[in-house]
Amino acid sequence: MIFMFNLERLTKHTAVDTTIQMTTRSCVVGAISLGKYSIAVDSGNPLEIGQGFRKQLEDYFKLPIKYLFLTHAHSDHRGGMIAFRDSSTLLISQKCKENMPKSTSFSKWTVETFDDKLVLEEDIMVEFHQVAGHSLGSSVAYVPEERVLFAGDLFFEETINLGLPFLGIYQFSPRKTGNPEECLGAFKKFKSMKLDFIVPGHGEVIKNPQEYLDGQIEFFNSLKSFIISEIKDGKSMEDIELPRIGQIERAYQIIEAKSQKYKALKFMDTMLNWIKKSFYEFYKED
Numbered sequence: 541m542i543f544m545f546n547l548e549r550l551t552k553h554t555a556v557d558t559t560i561q562m563t564t565r566s567c568v569v570g571a572i573s574l575g576k577y578s579i580a581v582d583s584g585n586p587l588e589i590g591q592g593f594r595k596q597l598e599d600y601f602k603l604p605i606k607y608l609f610l611t612h613a614h615s616d617h618r619g620g621m622i623a624f625r626d627s628s629t630l631l632i633s634q635k636c637k638e639n640m641p642k643s644t645s646f647s648k649w650t651v652e653t654f655d656d657k658l659v660l661e662e663d664i665m666v667e668f669h670q671v672a673g674h675s676l677g678s679s680v681a682y683v684p685e686e687r688v689l690f691a692g693d694l695f696f697e698e699t700i701n702l703g704l705p706f707l708g709i710y711q712f713s714p715r716k717t718g719n720p721e722e723c724l725g726a727f728k729k730f731k732s733m734k735l736d737f738i739v740p741g742h743g744e745v746i747k748n749p750q751e752y753l754d755g756q757i758e759f760f761n762s763l764k765s766f767i768i769s770e771i772k773d774g775k776s777m778e779d780i781e782l783p784r785i786g787q788i789e790r791a792y793q794i795i796e797a798k799s800q801k802y803k804a805l806k807f808m809d810t811m812l813n814w815i816k817k818s819f820y821e822f823y824k825e826d
């Protein structure tokens with residue numbers, strides 16, 4: 541199979557490929573140049589994609605790829621990681637490392653981990669923040685001087701996943717759904733950043749970050765109030781139906797324009813169940 545790559549310039553020191561995710565089970569992959577070396581943001585999935593992306597990135601910046609940064613432990617972001625092993629240090633949050641599947645071997649890797657924050661600086665500065673929310677140890681890369689945030693799966697822009705947050709697997713073992721309160725904390729942290737672009741884990745680059753973040757915060761807060769009030773009313777998780785607000789209403793509109801509505805609605809059902817479960821499990825009183 542021939543994969544179509546298209547690593548494109550976002551700012552002077554950043555690039556992004558949103559093409560490869562359209563035809564594969566891969567994520568958006570990104571890159572940052574620090575002048576002396578580059579950083580790959582997620583490997584894509586599977587191995588052949590990682591290999592293709594590595595080659596693209598070497599050709600693009602013509603720099604050694606010193607780090608492979610993984611935003612989180614899900615397979616669509618790390619399935620191609622071995623392609624970088626002989627050249628790059630694996631940069632991940634400590635919690636992300638702990639959340640990798642048990643079968644992951646780090647023995648042939650140089651691994652660098654961080655707890656809450658790590659900063660790398662050469663020609664420009666890059667900050668890595670562990671924010672969790674989507675998954676245990678989920679992290680982002682922020683390039684302040686160029687106002688770019690690589691946010692991983694904290695965001696799904698609406699060309700993929702109907703724009704709905706994926707909160708299905710926070711922790712592999714024991715299996716848990718996402719943490720809405722950590723998501724809100726992350727969104728508020730992003731609001732304090734100077735941003736022109738948010739690169740999501742899936743979908744197209746978000747070019748109206750502040751407005752987009754406001755929408756996400758409002759959506760999560762509305763769901764939170766709704767679920768808390770349903771729980772107070774004594775409803776069980778099965779009895780709760782999520783309201784058509786924010787991204788959910790938008791997802792219905794996207795489905796309306798699709799030809800295969802039934803399939804899209806089934807998919808949406810699964811997404812909504814995970815969202816509901818995440819909020820319910822988190823806000824229910826023990």
Ligand SMILES: [Zn+2]
Nearest residue numbers: 567616693741
């Ligand atoms: Zn993903």
